Amino acid sequence: MFQLSLKRKIYLGFGIILMLVFGNALAVYFGSKRIAQVFDRMSEIEAINAVVLRLDRDVQELRLRADRFVYSGRESQSNAAKEIFERLRVNIDAATRQQTDPEMVTLFRQIDSRVTEYAKHFDAVIVERKIRQDLVEQQLPVLVRQIEQQMAGLSTWLNGAETTDQRLALVRSQSAFSKAEKLLLRYFENPDGELVESAVAEINDAVGQLAEIEGLQREVDAVVGAIREFESVGLRAVQATRSYLFLRNVVIAGEESEVSYYSAQLRSRAESRREFIASELAATSNRVGLFSWAIVVTAVGLSLLIATRLALAIVTPISDLTNTFERLSSGEVLSDVPGTRRKDEIGKMATAARIFSDQNLRTRELLEQSQQLGIELREQANLLQATNEELDSFAYVASHDLRSPLRGIKHLAQWIEEDVRGDLSSEGEVYLNNLKTRVGKLEVLLEDLLDFSRVGRIEPASETVAVESVLENIVDMVSNPNEIRIDWPGDLPEFETVRAPLEQVFMNLIGNAIKHNDKGPDGAVEVTWSAEGDRYEFAVQDNGPGIDAANFDRIFQMYQRVGDTSIEGSGMGLAIVKKQVEFFGGRIRVTSQIGQGTRFNFTWPCQLQTTPSEVVCGAV
Structure with a gap:
């Protein structure tokens, strides 16, 4: 015997319900269309009532204007009355053209004829009034x-x-x-x-x-x-x-009475039509409502029947599968899944549950491995952090503690130079000068190492910093033997930050741009800026020899130098810049081409200790 699958049973039930819903929709549609037509007719009646109301109002105003003209003889009153006559004719003509009811058309035409006679008699009144005047x-x-x-x-x-x-x-x-x-x-x-x-x-x-x-x-x-x-x-x-x-x-007065009479007839006719249309509307609404209720009741009954049959066919196995999936979702591994021997959709779901159980087993194994790897990663991270801290401490201690013996060597060399300069051979003087030079270089290396290790260790108070003032100080301090031009715009920002780190970043970037510039007096350095959300982006651009793209990452590493190695330097300047910028949550990048200069862009928060959504740079 042919048996429908669960999918076909569900589709069949939904199809029957959809047919009933569609039938209900058709009934509602045609009923609504009929009701809309009745409403349109009702609107026509309301429009007629509005026209009649305007006619009555105009007739009353016309009577007032006529009386005022009779007793005052003012031309303004007669002109106003003539305007009302013209308005009455236009309104009556428009209302007549819009009517389809012959009786209403006749009433409007009778009113129009009375208004015309009214106008003629009023013209006679004007003539007699002028004669009398x-x-x-x-x-x-x-x-x-x-x-x-x-x-x-x-x-x-x-x-x-x-x-x-x-x-x-x-x-x-x-x-x-x-x-x-x-x-x-x-x-x-x-x-x-x-x-x-x-x-x-x-x-x-x-x-x-x-x-x-x-x-x-x-x-x-x-x-x-x-x-x-x-x-x-x-x-x-x-x-x-x-x-x-x-x-x-x-x-x-007789003409006014005639107009009022026909207006009353219009209102009476409109009211009778309105009552008829209202009764027709109520009847249509009742028919649509009864038909809709019949379809709804039928649909509900069939839905209950279909739902009951489907429930009996699938509720118990679905409940078993639900319990199975709940156990599987909690991570449990099952040795047996009910319903795997069925050949219908429920059997397929049971097979999926079996696969789910196998996946749970595999997931449990992977989770155990992941937990073990996590423990190892945390241990490695802690070890790396401790190593970094030791390296920072070593750099700080080394750079700090080595300065004293190095200073002693420097002083010793100075004493030797002062005491025995005339007694030294030329070779000895060369050795002494080399000693002094190398001690100076070592001091610079240790000073840069100390600056690098200090980044993030000291937390000075923030203050209001004008970037233009920072650049002016740098121009005064930096060595610029070739008088390379340094330019910046006049609208540089002024904001709340820590001055020393920002000044150190600008100092190193501008100092490098001056030291490595090969254009002599034609050399130029330009500082620009822009606001980017909660940060300012500054750029230092020069027209120097440029940097090969292969060295972009290398230049930010400690003690790494590129370009002309004869130029004095420790190779720590850009490493310090990068560490300072990143400590304050910014980023730095370099763009350059050989022979076309170099551009460093870095971002700096426009207000400390805020999240990006709290501050907009330059907002008042």
Whole structure:
């Protein structure tokens, strides 16, 4: 009977679960797509509500601007109202083009027609308001001044009359006309029909009083004509006022009501559509949720079934193998591994465990050998360290203790020279000079050896060191018979370090560059620098004879000299430089070509007792 392997069983179970998950994903995808479409429709409704809200706001602002224009007559208010008309038309037109609902399109078009009528009526209000403004502010004041001047002329004529009745009649006429003027002005400020009737009565009274004046008929007729013209213009202004008030309070108010009505219809239609879409959204969400839950429950059930079958098939042998591997991981060596006779994946794992056990045995043997080698290496390291310490101590003691007898030999040679110089033969003088020269060389060798052994033994306090000051001191101290030029930039750093070791490094490098330079007065030494993280990198470059690359390692060894051996030196200078630089955690390297000069680069910490992550050279 065909039996599936564990791998195929697992793949089959995962395949079924993946199919269910894929089906759930499809359901969620199409459901989400449907929900997104519903949301898009909901967004359209919200956009319509926003448009309607803007329309209502614009209509309210339009009403405010119209009222302000009616009562103030300011052109800025009428211009603002026209801008609102234009904005309303643009918004309504844009909203109409975006609609797919015929009923909404019809409502927007009706609002557009009402707004158009509104604009026409408002234009009529502007015309009537301007007519009224011209009559009240231009024509009526001119007529008033004309009538007052004519009445003043009559008063002058009547001052010489024998009877006072005519003068009283003129005064009463002037009073009546003044009252009529004030009544009309009050009407224009607060329109009231009774004020107009009273003004007309006062005008008639003024004309009647003028009729009682005799002897000046032509002048009286002129005044009466002017008063009647004033009455005509005033009534025309009243008519214009009533006309634009009628347009504003009746006609335009009706248009506003129409617009508000259609806006309410739009809101109602949008709200009904929103409720319908909301119910459709809820139904779609419920369907997607139920379908997803059904698939999830099915997937969970199948997963539990598959997991149970797989557990029964592999849990026990896997548990045995797990225990086996735990024992193997602790380093144990097993004589027997369960499951090695099986032919399936578990059998392969058991075989791997068998190999693991054999490897543990081999690892244990190697570990024992490694431990033995480690012990031997530690012993050798301790021995090497002790040897190095003995060598350092010997170098220090030798260089220090040999100086006293050597100094005695030097003094002895000086005494001999002082006491018997004239008695020595020429050969004896040569021997004496050779003795003094070799004692001097031996002193230099011992001094360099002592300096080498002192590196790392003395820990002087750090201080703020200006590199430029160090170089200036070196230039003053170093022997430079050929006057070789020594240059450095003006921005050399100033930092916290131990001065003496740094000065010794620069002294040895610059001194070597001067001693070995073969260019005479054309010789040059240049010091440069750069910041590299937590360290400064300095370079000493010369244009001397150069160094063969085969000698790069040799020049840093004790008592090793290359190049012209006739030049005085001990061969310890670069060894001391290397030891000083490495003691402070730096590194030194050399680059050179024969005949093209030599360049030494070394690094130096910009602050002592720090880790590289704590300091950045040049940071504030």
